[in-house]
Amino acid sequence: MRNPQLNANGELTHLLSTEGLPREVINHILDTASSFLKVSHRDVKKVPLLRGKSVFNVFFENSTRTRTTFEIAAKRLSADVINLDVTRSSTAKGETLLDTVDNLVAMHADMFVVRHAASGAPHLIADHLRRLGRNDVHVVNAGDGRHAHPTQGLLDMYTIRHYKQDFNNLVVAIVGDILHSRVARSDIHALTTLGAAEVRAIGPQTLLPTAMDKMGLRVCHDLRTGLRDCDVVIMLRLQNERMNGALLPSAREYFHCYGLTPAMLALAKPDAIVMHPGPMNRGVEIDSDVADGPQAVILPQVTFGIAVRMAVMGILAGN
Amino acid sequence: MTSPDAEAQCAQLAELIRPRLRPDTVLVGIHSGGAWVARRLREILELRNEIGLIDVSFYRDDYGARGLHARVRPSSIPFDVEGRPLILVDDVLYTGRTTRAAINELFDYGRPASIQLAVLADRGRRQLPICADFCPWKVDLDPALELVLSTDASGRLQWSLAENAHA
Numbered sequence: 001m002r003n004p005q006l007n008a009n010g011e012l013t014h015l016l017s018t019e020g021l022p023r024e025v026i027n028h029i030l031d032t033a034s035s036f037l038k039v040s041h042r043d044v045k046k047v048p049l050l051r052g053k054s055v056f057n058v059f060f061e062n063s064t065r066t067r068t069t070f071e072i073a074a075k076r077l078s079a080d081v082i083n084l085d086v087t088r089s090s091t092a093k094g095e096t097l098l099d100t101v102d103n104l105v106a107m108h109a110d111m112f113v114v115r116h117a118a119s120g121a122p123h124l125i126a127d128h129l130r131r132l133g134r135n136d137v138h139v140v141n142a143g144d145g146r147h148a149h150p151t152q153g154l155l156d157m158y159t160i161r162h163y164k165q166d167f168n169n170l171v172v173a174i175v176g177d178i179l180h181s182r183v184a185r186s187d188i189h190a191l192t193t194l195g196a197a198e199v200r201a202i203g204p205q206t207l208l209p210t211a212m213d214k215m216g217l218r219v220c221h222d223l224r225t226g227l228r229d230c231d232v233v234i235m236l237r238l239q240n241e242r243m244n245g246a247l248l249p250s251a252r253e254y255f256h257c258y259g260l261t262p263a264m265l266a267l268a269k270p271d272a273i274v275m276h277p278g279p280m281n282r283g284v285e286i287d288s289d290v291a292d293g294p295q296a297v298i299l300p301q302v303t304f305g306i307a308v309r310m311a312v313m314g315i316l317a318g319n
Numbered sequence: 320m321t322s323p324d325a326e327a328q329c330a331q332l333a334e335l336i337r338p339r340l341r342p343d344t345v346l347v348g349i350h351s352g353g354a355w356v357a358r359r360l361r362e363i364l365e366l367r368n369e370i371g372l373i374d375v376s377f378y379r380d381d382y383g384a385r386g387l388h389a390r391v392r393p394s395s396i397p398f399d400v401e402g403r404p405l406i407l408v409d410d411v412l413y414t415g416r417t418t419r420a421a422i423n424e425l426f427d428y429g430r431p432a433s434i435q436l437a438v439l440a441d442r443g444r445r446q447l448p449i450c451a452d453f454c455p456w457k458v459d460l461d462p463a464l465e466l467v468l469s470t471d472a473s474g475r476l477q478w479s480l481a482e483n484a485h486a
Contacts, residue, residue: 011386028390035374035391044427047377049387314377318386 004126007135011319014126014139015312017148018190026193030158032311033304039076040306049314050079053110057083058100059142060091060116065278066142069302070113070151073309079111079317097121098128105129111138111317119145138316140309146182151312152277153186155305157194159297160232162304163273167194173226173268175202175258176236176285179209183277184236188215202226203258206247223258227267235260235276238285251284261287265295273297322478323456325468328439329356329476331455333363336406336437339452340364344404346437347371349421350392352410352468355476356439360408371396371405378420400429406453410468412438415449440466440478 003020007013012025039047055074057067067083074081084090090100097116104112114122122141129137143149164170172191178184178201191199192215201212202220212219220226227233238254248254265274274286274296282288290296345368348357357370373394376387407421422434437453442460460466465483470476 011388028388032387032391035376035393038393038395039377042428046427048423049377049382315387318382318388 004123004130007319009319012315013135013319014122014141015150015316016123016126016139016141018150018153018186018193019148021150021190021193023193023195026154026157026190029154029308029311029315030161032315033154033158033307036076036310036314037304037307039310040303046076046078048078050074050077050110050317053079053317054108055079055081055111055113055313056104056109057081057113057142058086058104058115059084060086060097060114060118060121061143062087063115063143066115067113069305070140070142070309073306074111074113074313076306077310077313079313082109097124101125101128105132105134105137109137111140111313113140113142114144115142116144119147121145138319140312140316143182146180147185149182149186149277151305151309152183153190154312155301155308156183156187156234156275156277157190158304158308159275159301160273162300163297164231167191167196170196170232171198171200171230172196172232172234173200173202173230174234174236175223175226175260177207177238178203178212178236179207180239181236184234187234188217192216200226200230204248204254223260223264224267227264230268231272233260233265233268233272233274235274235280235286237277237279238281251281255284259283259285259287260290262289262293265290265293271295275301278302322480325439325476325478326359328455329359330363332356332437332439332453333360335453335455336360337364339435340366341404344368344406345371345398346406346408347373347396347421347425349407349409349417350374353408353438355468355470356410356437357408359476360437369397371398373421373424375417375420375424378424380416380420394424396425396428400425400431402430402432405431405434406437407434408437410438411440411442411466412436412449412451412454413442413444413466415445415447418449419447439468442466 005014005016059067071081121144122139126139141150174184200218200220276298346357348354354372361370374392376391435452438451440456441451441454463483465481467479467481
């Protein structure tokens with residue numbers, strides 16, 4: 001089957017998911033990101049790579065933070081960035097997703113950064129562009145439903161590589177609401193491709209998808225067992241709506257069983273790093289002493305995220 | 320063509336530069352060939368200042384046609400560019416486009432007092448108004464050929480010719 005993210009020459013033309021991304025493509029993105037990281041430390045935090053290109057942030061679902069990181073990344077590449085709050089305009093007036101896209105293509109968009117509540121929406125747009133023959137227009141998935149959030153997955157890989165260098169011997173624990181988490185899926189696919197030794201999925205039965213073991217994961221319902229001797233702990237955000245949906249008794253109960261406290265973290269390797277995609281719920285999934293502690297790399301993740309998004313956009317726009 | 324000794328050329332290039340050195344002069348090598356040459360020059364000239372290294376991938380004018388494929392190495396400019404006399408070092412000067420990109424990048428670090436250009440080889444056939452200040456070897460080659468500087472097993476610099484993939 002054709003990989004919808006690659007063009008006829010096997011080059012990355014859309015970023016839709018970390019699933020099926022060849023290892024060399026992931027490594028190329030991460031290597032390029034490390035060069036962009038240096039750009040953000042300079043007096044002039046800009047390179048002229050995407051000068052004259054128009055990047056449209058099309059967010060069908062609200063996310064100020066993710067939209068802002070893409071906006072910063074695009075601006076540091078010298079692109080023109082147009083933010084569209086489509087939920088309040090086109091969609092509210094009844095326009096279909098693909099009609100919105102056609103309109104923006106007619107305005108000479110070069111790249112779409114798409115966030116949508118429906119899994120597969122960015123793929124639908126990429127497929128539509130291919131049928132139109134517009135191989136010069138690129139799509140970046142900025143989060144679709146429960147499916148994927150590939151730039152978050154890639155920035156997590158960048159962070160792990162930065163602190164641990166090599167994936168071969170790593171034990172990575174992903175803790176929390178994996179069922180609803182597109183971040184977890186993107187991390188799992190990328191970790192598998194990069195050859196992590198063991199990936200553990202830790203959480204209550206109600207928040208873990210079934211058949212996780214078929215993805216090569218080790219499933220744990222007990223945080224103590226799951227954290228033992230791991231190198232990387234990825235905490236997921238617990239969304240408040242899960243509490244109302246009867247999947248969990250209460251936030252306090254959740255923290256008691258799955259909250260990352262210093263005592264729990266002590267079960268992991270002494271040099272284990274703690275990651276979180278943000279925004280954090282202190283006292284729900286993570287204790288403040290851990291979030292602000294020496295093992296947390298949550299703020300470096302944010303910094304790396306800009307460089308990784310610059311790399312993704314830089315590579316896509318050139319293919 | 321029998322290739323001249325690249326190590327001997329580094330020594331010649333150093334002697335061309337020596338009379339023009341100022342105490343605060345710093346060398347900036349362009350990845351990857353220029354970086355090797357800059358390291359040699361720093362040794363021969365016994366410069367105490369650290370050298371800078373730049374990768375011009377993000378400033379190239381052929382990005383639209385070629386994209387970002389080659390491995391990009393991080394630029395590192397471990398000194399304040401503002402007011403410094405810089406010598407930009409590359410292995411081969413040809414169309415002048417790499418030099419243009421490098422100058423643009425350097426200005427994003429600050430406003431240098433001056434930039435001079437030192438290269439091991441000048442192939443002529445410029446496409447931009449750029450010339451070398453220091454160069455020990457002028458050579459005219461078929462545009463279908465690429466002049467490549469590399470290091471052998473013992474780390475010595477050597478020249479070779481390859482088919483130019485982009486000609």
